[in-house]
Amino acid sequence: MTNLFLLQLLNGMQFGILLFLIAAGLTLVFGIMDFVNLAHGVIYMIGAYLAVTFAQMTGSYGLGLLLTLPATLLIGLLLELLVFRKLYDRPHLDQVLATFGLVMVLTEAVEIIWGAAPLSVRMPDLLSGSVPLVGPMRYPVFRLVVIGAGLVTAAGLWLVITRTRIGMRLRAGATNRAMVSALGVDIRKLFTIIFAFGAMLAGFAGAMVAPILTVDPGMGESVLILAFVVIVIGGIGSVKGAFAGALLVGLVDTLGRSFGPIILRAVMEPSAAAQAGRVLAPMLVYILMAAILAARPAGLFGART
Amino acid sequence: MRLIPNRAWAATILFTAFAVLPFLAVALDDSYLVVIASRILCYAIAALALDLILGYGGMVSFGHAAYLGIGAYAVAILSRAGITDLGLHMLAAIAAAAVFALVTGAISLRTRGIYFIMITLAFAQMAYFFFVSLSAYGGDDGVTLNARSTLFGQTILEDDTALYYTVLVLLIGLYLLAVAITRSRFGRVLTGARENPVRMQAIGFSPFRYQLTAFIISGCMTAIAGVMLANQTSYVSPAFMNWHRSGELVVMVVFGGIGNLLGAVAGATIALLLEEWLAVLTEHWPLLFGLILVLVVLYSRDGLSGLFRGRR
Numbered sequence: 051m052t053n054l055f056l057l058q059l060l061n062g063m064q065f066g067i068l069l070f071l072i073a074a075g076l077t078l079v080f081g082i083m084d085f086v087n088l089a090h091g092v093i094y095m096i097g098a099y100l101a102v103t104f105a106q107m108t109g110s111y112g113l114g115l116l117l118t119l120p121a122t123l124l125i126g127l128l129l130e131l132l133v134f135r136k137l138y139d140r141p142h143l144d145q146v147l148a149t150f151g152l153v154m155v156l157t158e159a160v161e162i163i164w165g166a167a168p169l170s171v172r173m174p175d176l177l178s179g180s181v182p183l184v185g186p187m188r189y190p191v192f193r194l195v196v197i198g199a200g201l202v203t204a205a206g207l208w209l210v211i212t213r214t215r216i217g218m219r220l221r222a223g224a225t226n227r228a229m230v231s232a233l234g235v236d237i238r239k240l241f242t243i244i245f246a247f248g249a250m251l252a253g254f255a256g257a258m259v260a261p262i263l264t265v266d267p268g269m270g271e272s273v274l275i276l277a278f279v280v281i282v283i284g285g286i287g288s289v290k291g292a293f294a295g296a297l298l299v300g301l302v303d304t305l306g307r308s309f310g311p312i313i314l315r316a317v318m319e320p321s322a323a324a325q326a327g328r329v330l331a332p333m334l335v336y337i338l339m340a341a342i343l344a345a346r347p348a349g350l351f352g353a354r355t
Numbered sequence: 356m357r358l359i360p361n362r363a364w365a366a367t368i369l370f371t372a373f374a375v376l377p378f379l380a381v382a383l384d385d386s387y388l389v390v391i392a393s394r395i396l397c398y399a400i401a402a403l404a405l406d407l408i409l410g411y412g413g414m415v416s417f418g419h420a421a422y423l424g425i426g427a428y429a430v431a432i433l434s435r436a437g438i439t440d441l442g443l444h445m446l447a448a449i450a451a452a453a454v455f456a457l458v459t460g461a462i463s464l465r466t467r468g469i470y471f472i473m474i475t476l477a478f479a480q481m482a483y484f485f486f487v488s489l490s491a492y493g494g495d496d497g498v499t500l501n502a503r504s505t506l507f508g509q510t511i512l513e514d515d516t517a518l519y520y521t522v523l524v525l526l527i528g529l530y531l532l533a534v535a536i537t538r539s540r541f542g543r544v545l546t547g548a549r550e551n552p553v554r555m556q557a558i559g560f561s562p563f564r565y566q567l568t569a570f571i572i573s574g575c576m577t578a579i580a581g582v583m584l585a586n587q588t589s590y591v592s593p594a595f596m597n598w599h600r601s602g603e604l605v606v607m608v609v610f611g612g613i614g615n616l617l618g619a620v621a622g623a624t625i626a627l628l629l630e631e632w633l634a635v636l637t638e639h640w641p642l643l644f645g646l647i648l649v650l651v652v653l654y655s656r657d658g659l660s661g662l663f664r665g666r667r
Contacts, residue, residue, distance in 0.1 A: 086469050088602075136653055142469055143415050147609055148652040150602045154645030162639055275480045275598065278473040286469065329488045336481035340462050343474070347465045 053187045058308045064193050066300020067200030071255035073280040073292040075248025081224045081287020083241055086142055088149040091274025092156045093249045097122050097256025098265045099164055102171045111174045118257040119250055126249025130242050157267050173261035196258050224287045279339050285352020299335050306334040366617050377516050389515050395627045396522040397584040402607040402619035404576035407533050410614030412569045413549030417472045418479025419604050422452050422574045424596030426581020431498050431591040441504035448578040456574030460567050486593040497592020504586055522583045533616050545569050
């Protein structure tokens, strides 16, 4: 039981880290530009596809991952220049609709280029083993690497935001956009940088999970909505909130799915518990979100409503 | 500055056109026409319901497909239990939608703007996953309905044309109801709360209560659309509440021009016809549909009707 718990704890953390990489870009874009981007999940999906393709071309997953980063950065840059830039001062409804249109366009484009059938990529031999946990349990090295890479990225992000000039501008922009602009900071350029950077983080997340998940055109959607939940829980614009929210959502979702039925079995008969657990587990995150919102409408770390 | 000076006239023309359409279908010997038109009418009801809160209340719900699904599953679940009456299906759908709208609306309305959009989306997704994991009703695959709902014990809805006219009557009735709501004191308070909630509060209204009531009414109307849609397709699955569906409903409202009710009906018609037409052209129709959507949003302020009017 404790072994299973440890295993699921690690799985939950890995899922949470993945959500953080996606939510970080989203929350920055939300917080600083007040912009809703439904197409963010698609970029994560494209990241995974590019990683597969680049890995096949170069014969190495590591090289594929490295090539994916500038590629998704470029895609983010292009989208910002062509579409998003025109939407910043529009109502949220327009932003939602235009990016929804982009979701349709990009998803379909991916299906045209790569086909609708799921793809997979072989993980590097070096990382394909597993390490022993307590007792007979073992844990795949690759998943540990994902957790580690995510934590390093989070730490790097924290350093950039709190210790660098661009991070300072970023925080200032989130607090008062007009004032920053009046002080002579080119806010447009800042927006473009943030956007492209957020896209790269999403692409990185997609490339990281390509070896452990199947790569298909639908993979971005469920993650996108969970990333929304993460941001709402953490508070819009707060990277710290996104980190806490992502881990919370990842853990609650993973542990709820495996332990929900076990806990329910204590109070009802096994078959009913299994059924109820299966139905309730996927809803847990949303119930968590509702509870947190009821207590704190601006989210855990949010300043604004 | 309306495209058509009198909405009542426009509504009469549009609904009359829908009323004579089955005769045209007979003349053309094209029974598929009635099937498509039934689908359009079902979505028109849902778009109308969404426009009521989006256009008049300023609430951008990105999760209205959940109510379509609730209505559809009310039909599936009651039919399985041996209850086939359309009236009872409607009542169950409305009751379930009201409860869901009350709970999720009360939480969502504590927030504004982007938060509201994301939270309605998240709750719809919760409903989606609930039905995906409901293995008694087919889970992800959904269930096929053995028969359509009965009307006063009669199986007349099995006839596509009879179903079509039932949906049309419902649409006209709900349209008139929606017009009455927006013209009533309630509707004016709702619009006032959209324009300036602080001022409404200052003169003694509680915007929250009015907005929540409108949200519930809209959810119930959408559930009615779901009941009819389930009957039309004779098939119910979680795909009814996919977030793409919610997005499409918002697209319909925006295509028709928000905040004018009849526009939502026109928007549903335009969007679904466009979909049908593009699907004939290519199997990759979402690419073209998405592209058109992006262009419409970028270059027109008031939906397609705004395109004809030119930029202001």
